[in-house]
Amino acid sequence: MNISVVLVELAGQRIALPSLEIDSVIEIDKITPVPGAPDYIAGLASLRSRALTVIDCVRMLGLNDYENDDYQSAVVFNCGGHDYALLVEVVEDVADATTEPVPVPGGAGEMWSKISDGLIETNVGPAMLIRTETLINSLKQKKR
Amino acid sequence: MDDLLAEFIAETREMLEAMQGELVTWEADPTDRERLDTIFRFVHTVKGSSGFFDLPRIEKLGHAAEGALADVRAGKRAADGPLINAVLATIDRIVAMVDAIDAGEAFPEGGDDEFVMALEPDAENGSEVEALIADQLNDEGRKNVVRPARSIRLPVPLLDRVMAGISDIVLVRNELARAIRHSEVDPVVSSTFDRLSTIVDDARQDISRMRMQRLxxxxxxxxxxxxxxxxxxxxxxxxxxxxxxxxxxxxxxxxxxxxxxxxxxxxxxxxxxxxxxxxxxxxxxxxxxxxxxxxxxxxxxxxxxxxxxxxxxxxxxxxxxxxxxxxxxxxxxxxxxxxxxxxxxxxxxxxxxxxxxxxxxxxxxxxxxxxxxxxxxxxxxxxxxxxxxxxxxxxATLSIIPALTVKAGGQSFGIPRSYVEEIVSVKSQTLEFDQAGDTLLVKFLGQRLRCCSLARILDLEPVAGSQNAALLMIRLAGGDLFGLAVDEVIDHQELVIKPLPPSITATQLYTGSSLLDDGSLILMLYMGAIAIREGLVSDVSKSSRKSTLKGRQKAIATAEVSALLVVGLDGKRRIVRMDPVSRIQKVDSAAVRLSDEGAQVVIDGDIYPLAGTGYGPIGDGEVNLLIFSDGANHLAYAIQNVVDTIHIANAVLPGEKKGEIEGVTLFDGEAVEVLDCHWLFAQHDGQGQRTASRTCQIDEADPWVRTILRPMVEAAGYRIVDADSGEDVDIAITMGQQETMPARAGQVITLTNDPEAADHKDGVIYRYDRGTLLESLMKQQRKSA
Missing domain, CATH: 3.30.565.10 (Histidine kinase-like ATPase, C-terminal domain)
Structure with a gap:
C-alpha cells in the first residue's frame, strides 16, 4: 500500500489519516456547543458557509483524564454528505505509508480498535491509520 | 389537460423512438409479424389518444393507417412497397403534426387526404406516394425541428456547490460590510461595494430559485x-x-x-x-x-x-x-x-x-x-x-425557514416561527405561575398550561433573572399548547437550515444548524420531538387526559370570562370582555377625527368609527385603541392604557340606564364598569368601515357619476363594482340615456336629469333628489342584510 497520509498527533499518539479523504486542515477559533449531544461531539464550527461537526477523539476514546487544552487544529473531511472536523493536537506532516495496515500486535484497546484500521509503517515511523469512514461509523455504534 | 397533452406528445415521441428500428426492419422484411404488430399498436394508440384530445387530423391518419395494417394482419392485403411507403409516410406526418402541437404552431392545412388515399387498397402506383414523401420532407419535415423552452439538465451536486459558493460570498460580503462600516473608506470604494452587494443579493435570489421545481x-x-x-x-x-x-x-x-x-x-x-x-x-x-x-x-x-x-x-x-x-x-x-x-x-x-x-x-x-x-x-x-x-x-423551501432566534443558558437557538403562537414577556406580570408538584403551570387565556424552561430541557444553566426573559407559547401540530421559557428573544429572521450529521440528530433535539449573518452558528430546535420527550403531547392516552382537562377548564370558563382591564380617557378603570377585542393598537392622535356626528380614526388606510371619546380629551402624540370586531364590522375604542388581562368571576349587575356601560362588577374589591360592546356596535352600525357586503355597479366612465355620485354611494355603505367585472351586484345605478341594463343586479335605479321624468315606482329618480336616492339605497341595504 503506497498511499499518502496526513500525520497528526492525537491523545499523544501519532495518527495517520489518508490524505485523499482530507479536505483541509484548519485552525478552529469558535466552537458552538451542542447541548444534549454525546460528549465526543465538541460542537459545531463554521468553515465559510459550511457547518462542521467537531469531533473530540479524546473523549471518544474515553480518555477523560487526558488533559490537553491545546486544541486548535482540526482536520476537515466529508463523510456521508456531512462535514466533520477532527480535533487534533499537532498536524505533523504528510508522509507515505509503506505497508498495509495490520492489526496491532497484542491489540490496541477496545476503542482504539473500533476507530482505527490498524497499524501502518511510514517513512517516519509507525502510525495508527484512521479512515474517516471507520471513525464516523464508530460514532454511530457509540450512539446512546 | 395541458399536462396530459404534454404527456401524450412525450409518449408518442418515446414510442416512435423505440420504434425507429422496427420500422426499418419491417421495411426490409414485410412478413415480420412481430414488427407489424408493434407498428400497428403504435398507430392504434395514437389514434385512440388523438380521439381523446380532439385532434381529428391525427385521428384520421391514424385510423387510415390502422385500417391498412389491420388488413395486412388479417392477411387480406400484402405488405407491398407502396403500402409500406404510405404507412411510413403517414407515421412521419403524424409525428410532424405532434411536433407542431408541441411547438404551438399551426400545421399547414389540408393534404391529409392524399395520405389516406395512398393507404387505400386500390391506391394506384407508388410514384404518387413517393412524391408525397418527398414533398413532406421538403415542405415541413425539416422545418418542424422542435424548439422546446431552452433548458439544460444539471447534476444536483453541482447545483449544491454553486449554492454553497453563493452563501460563502454572502458571508464574506457581510464581513466586508462590517469592516467598511468600522473604518474610514474612500466613498468610491463604499459605493462600488454597495453595487457589488446588490448584485450578490440578486444572484443569491436567482440561485435559490434554481432549487425550485414545479409541482x-x-x-x-x-x-x-x-x-x-x-x-x-x-x-x-x-x-x-x-x-x-x-x-x-x-x-x-x-x-x-x-x-x-x-x-x-x-x-x-x-x-x-x-x-x-x-x-x-x-x-x-x-x-x-x-x-x-x-x-x-x-x-x-x-x-x-x-x-x-x-x-x-x-x-x-x-x-x-x-x-x-x-x-x-x-x-x-x-x-x-x-x-x-x-x-x-x-x-x-x-x-x-x-x-x-x-x-x-x-x-x-x-x-x-x-x-x-x-x-x-x-x-x-x-x-x-x-x-x-x-x-x-x-x-415553500426546505432550507429556508422563518424562525425566532432565542437565547437560553447563554447560547442561541432557532425555533421555527410556525410553532410560536405568542410571545409573552415574563416581566409584564400578566402571567400567573403556579407550581403543581414538579411542574410549573402558567395561566394563559384562561388555560393552565405546562411551562418548560428551554435551558432545563437542554441541560444548560439558565441565566438567572434575565431582564428580557420571555415565555413562548408553543402550538404543536396536534393543537397542544405549552409555554417555553427562554432567557431572551433575539430576533425574527429567515434561517437557511443545513442538515446535521446522524450523531447529532440522534439527540432528537435539533433539526439543523444555521449560519447567522455574522458567521456564528445556531442550532434549530426540533420542537415536535422535544415536546414528545417532555411528555407534552399526544400519544392519545395523554391527549385524552388533556381532553378531560379541557372539560374541566370549560367548566371554569363558564364561570370566568376573560376580559381586559383598561383605563378610559377619564382615568377610570373599565372592564372589556376579551372576545370582541381583536387587537390593541397605538395610533397617532392626528389620525383621529372628531365631529358632531361622531368620531372616526384612520388605521392602515381604513376608517373606523371611534368610541370612548366622550370621557375626555385625546392628547397629542399617541392614542391607545382597542379594536373590536364582530366578525364583519370594526370599531375602535379610545383608552389611556391597558392594565391587565383578568377574569370576571363575579356577576355583572346590569346598569340602570342603557348606554355603553353594560353594568358593574366586583373586581379587586371595587365596583368596575363593564363595557357593553353590543351597544357600541349597535350605536355605530352603518357608519364607517365595514366589510362592504353590498355592492353597487355604476358607470364610471361618466365624470358626474365618478366624482359626485360615487362618494355618496360609498358613504351609504356600498362597494363600487366595475361595470365590466361581471360580478353580481346588489344594486346598479344607471343614467337615463344608458341603453344596456346590467342583468345581474338585484335592483336597478335609473337617474334622470329631468325632475319631471322621475317615477319612483319604476326606480327612476331625479339625480339631485338626494333623499329619495338615499332611501332607495338604504332600502336595498336592509333587504340584503
Missing part, C-alpha cells in the same frame, strides 16, 4: 396512479389537478411523493365507494379526487379532497381501542376532530380488509411523521357520506 412534476404521475389503483380495486375514480405551477423546493417535492401517494391510495381504497354504492347514494358513478396546491406567503398548501364515503370515525375509534392506543372511556370524550386524528396513531387502520393497497397498519402515522419532518403539518377533515379532505401545509 407538476409530482402531479403528472397522479392520474396514472389513480387509474391503476381504481382499476385494481374495482372502483371508478378520476383525478382533477389544480395549481401544478406552484413551485416547491425540489427536495421537498421528492420527499412529498410518498405521503401524497399514500393519501391517494387511502382515498381510493377507503374513501371512494364502489360504483353501485355511489349510484345508490345519489353520486355520480365516478369518484372525484381533487388535488390542489397553492402558495400562501411562505407556505404551500396542498389539499387532497375526495367525494367518497368520508371517514367512519366510529369504526376508527373501535380500531384505535382494539389497537390499544386509546381507552374506551377516553375515546368517548374525544371531540370529532381528535377522533379523526386517531388515524395518525401507529397501528390504526380503517381498512376492512388488508388489500395489496392499504390496510397494513403502516400508514397515516408515517405520513404525518414525514410531513412534520419537512416542517409542515397535516389536517384531515371529513364529512360522513360526502368525502374527506386532507390539507398539508409545508414551508
Amino acid at each position: 407538476e412534476h409530482l402531479f403528472a404521475t397522479m392520474p396514472r396512479l389513480v387509474r391503476d389503483l381504481s382499476a385494481e380495486l374495482g372502483k371508478h375514480a378520476m383525478v382533477e389537478i389544480e395549481g401544478g405551477q406552484v413551485e416547491l423546493d425540489r427536495e421537498l417535492i421528492e420527499l412529498l411523493r410518498d405521503p401524497l401517494m399514500h393519501i391517494l391510495r387511502n382515498a381510493i381504497d377507503h374513501g371512494i365507494e364502489k360504483p353501485a354504492r355511489r349510484l345508490a347514494a345519489g353520486k355520480s358513478e365516478i369518484g372525484l379526487i381533487h388535488i390542489s396546491a397553492r402558495q400562501t406567503g411562505n407556505s404551500i398548501i396542498i389539499s387532497v379532497t375526495d367525494d367518497g364515503f368520508g371517514i367512519n370515525t366510529d369504526n376508527l375509534v373501535d380500531r384505535a381501542i382494539a389497537a390499544g392506543v386509546v381507552t374506551a372511556e377516553a375515546a368517548a370524550q374525544l371531540p370529532e376532530e381528535e377522533r379523526i386524528a386517531l388515524m395518525f396513531q401507529p397501528g390504526v387502520s380503517t381498512a376492512d380488509q388488508v388489500t395489496s393497497v392499504s390496510g397494513r397498519g403502516v400508514g397515516m402515522d408515517v405520513v404525518r411523521a414525514n410531513i412534520e419532518s419537512l416542517g409542515g403539518h397535516i389536517r384531515v377533515t371529513s364529512q360522513p357520506g360526502n368525502g374527506t379532505r386532507h390539507v398539508i401545509s409545508l414551508p
Whole structure:
C-alpha cells in the first residue's frame, strides 16, 4: 500500500489519516456547543458557509483524564454528505505509508480498535491509520 | 389537460423512438409479424389518444393507417412497397403534426387526404406516394425541428456547490460590510461595494430559485396512479389537478411523493365507494379526487379532497381501542376532530380488509411523521357520506425557514416561527405561575398550561433573572399548547437550515444548524420531538387526559370570562370582555377625527368609527385603541392604557340606564364598569368601515357619476363594482340615456336629469333628489342584510 497520509498527533499518539479523504486542515477559533449531544461531539464550527461537526477523539476514546487544552487544529473531511472536523493536537506532516495496515500486535484497546484500521509503517515511523469512514461509523455504534 | 397533452406528445415521441428500428426492419422484411404488430399498436394508440384530445387530423391518419395494417394482419392485403411507403409516410406526418402541437404552431392545412388515399387498397402506383414523401420532407419535415423552452439538465451536486459558493460570498460580503462600516473608506470604494452587494443579493435570489421545481412534476404521475389503483380495486375514480405551477423546493417535492401517494391510495381504497354504492347514494358513478396546491406567503398548501364515503370515525375509534392506543372511556370524550386524528396513531387502520393497497397498519402515522419532518403539518377533515379532505401545509423551501432566534443558558437557538403562537414577556406580570408538584403551570387565556424552561430541557444553566426573559407559547401540530421559557428573544429572521450529521440528530433535539449573518452558528430546535420527550403531547392516552382537562377548564370558563382591564380617557378603570377585542393598537392622535356626528380614526388606510371619546380629551402624540370586531364590522375604542388581562368571576349587575356601560362588577374589591360592546356596535352600525357586503355597479366612465355620485354611494355603505367585472351586484345605478341594463343586479335605479321624468315606482329618480336616492339605497341595504 503506497498511499499518502496526513500525520497528526492525537491523545499523544501519532495518527495517520489518508490524505485523499482530507479536505483541509484548519485552525478552529469558535466552537458552538451542542447541548444534549454525546460528549465526543465538541460542537459545531463554521468553515465559510459550511457547518462542521467537531469531533473530540479524546473523549471518544474515553480518555477523560487526558488533559490537553491545546486544541486548535482540526482536520476537515466529508463523510456521508456531512462535514466533520477532527480535533487534533499537532498536524505533523504528510508522509507515505509503506505497508498495509495490520492489526496491532497484542491489540490496541477496545476503542482504539473500533476507530482505527490498524497499524501502518511510514517513512517516519509507525502510525495508527484512521479512515474517516471507520471513525464516523464508530460514532454511530457509540450512539446512546 | 395541458399536462396530459404534454404527456401524450412525450409518449408518442418515446414510442416512435423505440420504434425507429422496427420500422426499418419491417421495411426490409414485410412478413415480420412481430414488427407489424408493434407498428400497428403504435398507430392504434395514437389514434385512440388523438380521439381523446380532439385532434381529428391525427385521428384520421391514424385510423387510415390502422385500417391498412389491420388488413395486412388479417392477411387480406400484402405488405407491398407502396403500402409500406404510405404507412411510413403517414407515421412521419403524424409525428410532424405532434411536433407542431408541441411547438404551438399551426400545421399547414389540408393534404391529409392524399395520405389516406395512398393507404387505400386500390391506391394506384407508388410514384404518387413517393412524391408525397418527398414533398413532406421538403415542405415541413425539416422545418418542424422542435424548439422546446431552452433548458439544460444539471447534476444536483453541482447545483449544491454553486449554492454553497453563493452563501460563502454572502458571508464574506457581510464581513466586508462590517469592516467598511468600522473604518474610514474612500466613498468610491463604499459605493462600488454597495453595487457589488446588490448584485450578490440578486444572484443569491436567482440561485435559490434554481432549487425550485414545479409541482407538476409530482402531479403528472397522479392520474396514472389513480387509474391503476381504481382499476385494481374495482372502483371508478378520476383525478382533477389544480395549481401544478406552484413551485416547491425540489427536495421537498421528492420527499412529498410518498405521503401524497399514500393519501391517494387511502382515498381510493377507503374513501371512494364502489360504483353501485355511489349510484345508490345519489353520486355520480365516478369518484372525484381533487388535488390542489397553492402558495400562501411562505407556505404551500396542498389539499387532497375526495367525494367518497368520508371517514367512519366510529369504526376508527373501535380500531384505535382494539389497537390499544386509546381507552374506551377516553375515546368517548374525544371531540370529532381528535377522533379523526386517531388515524395518525401507529397501528390504526380503517381498512376492512388488508388489500395489496392499504390496510397494513403502516400508514397515516408515517405520513404525518414525514410531513412534520419537512416542517409542515397535516389536517384531515371529513364529512360522513360526502368525502374527506386532507390539507398539508409545508414551508415553500426546505432550507429556508422563518424562525425566532432565542437565547437560553447563554447560547442561541432557532425555533421555527410556525410553532410560536405568542410571545409573552415574563416581566409584564400578566402571567400567573403556579407550581403543581414538579411542574410549573402558567395561566394563559384562561388555560393552565405546562411551562418548560428551554435551558432545563437542554441541560444548560439558565441565566438567572434575565431582564428580557420571555415565555413562548408553543402550538404543536396536534393543537397542544405549552409555554417555553427562554432567557431572551433575539430576533425574527429567515434561517437557511443545513442538515446535521446522524450523531447529532440522534439527540432528537435539533433539526439543523444555521449560519447567522455574522458567521456564528445556531442550532434549530426540533420542537415536535422535544415536546414528545417532555411528555407534552399526544400519544392519545395523554391527549385524552388533556381532553378531560379541557372539560374541566370549560367548566371554569363558564364561570370566568376573560376580559381586559383598561383605563378610559377619564382615568377610570373599565372592564372589556376579551372576545370582541381583536387587537390593541397605538395610533397617532392626528389620525383621529372628531365631529358632531361622531368620531372616526384612520388605521392602515381604513376608517373606523371611534368610541370612548366622550370621557375626555385625546392628547397629542399617541392614542391607545382597542379594536373590536364582530366578525364583519370594526370599531375602535379610545383608552389611556391597558392594565391587565383578568377574569370576571363575579356577576355583572346590569346598569340602570342603557348606554355603553353594560353594568358593574366586583373586581379587586371595587365596583368596575363593564363595557357593553353590543351597544357600541349597535350605536355605530352603518357608519364607517365595514366589510362592504353590498355592492353597487355604476358607470364610471361618466365624470358626474365618478366624482359626485360615487362618494355618496360609498358613504351609504356600498362597494363600487366595475361595470365590466361581471360580478353580481346588489344594486346598479344607471343614467337615463344608458341603453344596456346590467342583468345581474338585484335592483336597478335609473337617474334622470329631468325632475319631471322621475317615477319612483319604476326606480327612476331625479339625480339631485338626494333623499329619495338615499332611501332607495338604504332600502336595498336592509333587504340584503
